Amino acid sequence: MIVIADALKKRGFRVTAPRVSIFNVLQKASYPMSVQEVKMGTKGVDTVTVYRTLEAFKQAGLVVQVDLQRGHALYELKEGKSDHHHIVCMSCKKIEDFTGCDYQPIAQQALKKSKGFAKIISHSLELFGLCALCATK
Ligand SMILES: [Zn+2]
Ligand SMILES: [Zn+2]
Structure with a gap:
């Protein structure tokens, strides 16, 4: 705390x-x-x-x-809080955290392809799907 x-x-x-x-x-x-x-x-x-x-x-x-x-x-x-993101149920709106997004390779790729950027400082990533309950409905 x-x-x-x-x-x-x-x-x-x-x-x-x-x-x-x-x-x-x-x-x-x-x-x-x-x-x-x-x-x-x-x-x-x-x-x-x-x-x-x-x-x-x-x-x-x-x-x-x-x-x-x-x-x-x-x-x-x-x-x-450490780097974490969210998985969201599109049906009931349940939210769960997930960690370990491993965004570094993506950031490197993005930089390599970019013409105008020199540095990636932060990222944002949210996943949307169906929770176990809603998936069986
Ligand atoms: Zn749900
Ligand atoms: Zn992350």
Whole structure:
């Protein structure tokens, strides 16, 4: 577990109750959360504050935004988590983490073929399919 106040201060955030609350919700979450889900977890922080805080956390590299093709952004804590991605059930929306994406060869290939890029810094990868339950329906 990360000490919330330290993580915020280290990134130049003042430690405020809404920020700590939002950070707490994300830290306990086992899957990427929408603004609404984070808001529900905080019990009292308004939507605009949740949204702005998540965006600020994202800018600061504290949080990553995940696009799971739902038409809205999902957020999850970046700190303390190793490189991982998600498998999403297209039917019931179940989300599972997976690790070991081995993206380096792909990044090297991309760079080799690219005319305008010198460096790959990060990557994003989500897989979509059917969970074991939905696949048998
Ligand atoms: Zn499913
Ligand atoms: Zn990866």
